[in-house]
Amino acid sequence: MKKPTAIRDVALAAGVSTATISRYMNGKFHKMGADTRLRIEKTIKSMGYMPNDVARSLRSTKSNTIAVILSDILNPYSIAILQGIEETCAEFGYTIFVCNSKESSAKEKEFIEMMMAKRVDGFVINTSGGNDELIAGLAHEMPVVLVGRKISTGMINSVAVNNVQGVSLAVGHLLARGCSALALLSPRIDHVSPRIERVEAFRALASQEEMQGIASGIHIIDKIAVEPVTEMLGNLIRQNRSPARMGIIAANGMLSLAVLKAAKSLDYEIPRDFLFIGFDDTEWASVANPSLTVIAQPTYEIGATAAKRLLAGLGQDAEHSQGESLELPVKLIMRNSTLI
Structure with a gap:
């Protein structure tokens, strides 16, 4: 025996x-x-x-609590996602703990450990990156759903958007408006999956045969702040002093706002000096001057869907639950920043 x-x-x-x-x-x-x-x-x-x-x-004892770890809680994108998570969890009798990792992988790991000690029933994570193995291991033991950002390790439930569709809509719109020079502005790529997907989608589109003759470039911003964005935007517009009409795409909402501020400080007029599209339909996008054409993400729905998937997984064996990557569609909302 x-x-x-x-x-x-x-x-x-x-x-x-x-x-x-x-x-x-x-x-x-x-x-x-x-x-x-x-x-x-x-x-x-x-x-x-x-x-x-x-x-x-x-x-066997449930705490009826869910840990929500966000990479930047001050970002309007995160706030809308959080609202979807909180309202859905409350509807089913769950309370949430909200943690702000401030784009720090070390803080994210610290919060994961802290929430595990509190014996939460599951995690919803908008990861800062750099903790792929830890999160994959966590998902093997308990319900975890990623929101907005994915990891490269393991099959983990995630809810995000179709970033290829978003970039394609933006590029197609600018070409239809007569742009013959295009630029994608992105924050540092790091391990952030939406940034990677948007940059790769833009690069793939730029290499297509129908894009021959269209000047295109990808510009990475180390820090989203008015001063570095102003310097980058000034250089970009000066280099394009030609009959070519320029179209610029900002890869997230915070960068979109920084570009609008930079354009104002440089006395550029949008869309006279360049056409501009941002990601995220934030509250200020429709009242900015000019109002901003955007790729709108269903942020509340991302949060609500993630919460529903997490709650549906409670009671199942995490080791045998199949991870699924769900991508929600985006849409283009045209406003004055591309109206000529």
Whole structure:
């Protein structure tokens, strides 16, 4: 007969002490890193170690709380997503903990560990990037849904938008308005999937045969602030002092606002000096001067859909739940910034 697995066997396999295993079994995670906790969890499952009654009770008890980790809570895009998450969770009797990682992978990891210690039932994450392995491991053990941004590791439920469609709509609109020079402005790519997808989509379109003769360029902004954006925009327009009509696309809402401020400081007039399209239909986009043509993302729907998918996954075995990447459609809203 096979000898039952003992706590010391689990500790040896997980590379920790028996005391650490004991703390884990009793739900004492406040000083335990997320990596350690996930490693212990996987070791227990793989070895078939039977938790004690206290641990089983802790695991079977729901907290009716969801952790929401956002990369930038001050971004209007994030606020709209959060509203969709909160209202949907409240409808089903769940409370949310909201964490702002401020585009820091270290802070994001810290919040994941903190929320695990609070024994939340699941996570909705708009990742800052750099924690792909950690998030993939987390999703293997409990319900996780990514919003807006995906990771490269593992099949994880995510709700985002069709960025290829968005860039295609923007480029097509500018070409239809007679632009023969196009520029895509993007924040630093880093590990941020929407930025990667938008840049790659623009590059793919620019290489197509029907784009021959259209000057195009991708310009990466290290910091979204008026001064560097003003310098970049000034150089871009000066280099295009020709009969060619220029069209500029900003890859997110915060950058769109910075471009409008930069144009004003340089005394450029939109659309006289260049046609302009932004991503995100923020509240100010329709009242800006000029009003901004945008690629509108269904931000509230992104949040609400993510929350519904997470709540639907509660009660299922996370190890056997199939990750699915859902891309919602976007639409172009034409306003004065491309009206000539």
